[in-house]
Amino acid sequence: MSINHINTVALLGRLADDPARRPLPAGGTVTVWRLIVDRPKEPGRRRRVDAIACAAFDLRLHDQAATWRRGDLIEVQGALRRRFWNAEEFTYGRYEVEIHEAALVAVAPAPLPTNA
Secondary structure, three states, X not given: OOOOOOOOEEEEEEEOOOOEEEEOOOOXXXXXXXXXXXXXXXXXXXXXXXXXXXXXXXXXXXXXXXXXXXXXXXXXXXXXXXXXXXXXXXXXXXXXXXXXXXXXXXXXXXXXXXXX
């Protein structure tokens, strides 16, 4: 019997910071950001969130993400990936969502002016 595995992630959350475009050591570019996703409210507990690392390698998504700003509500679809990096004496890794599709759902409200 053959069973297909599934690795599909769908998220809706707000940007923790503006997306950043970074060069890759082997060439190419990646655009990265973190989404803040609210957890379901639990009675008697304060609000909890998850900060989820996202990465886009598609040039179309680089241009799209360049228009987003901190606090914008973003919907993404992708796959969970484990990335590894080599340091001087060890290798380390982390999970992130490799984004295949993304959409701006709502623009963050403009920050209130501060009195100087």
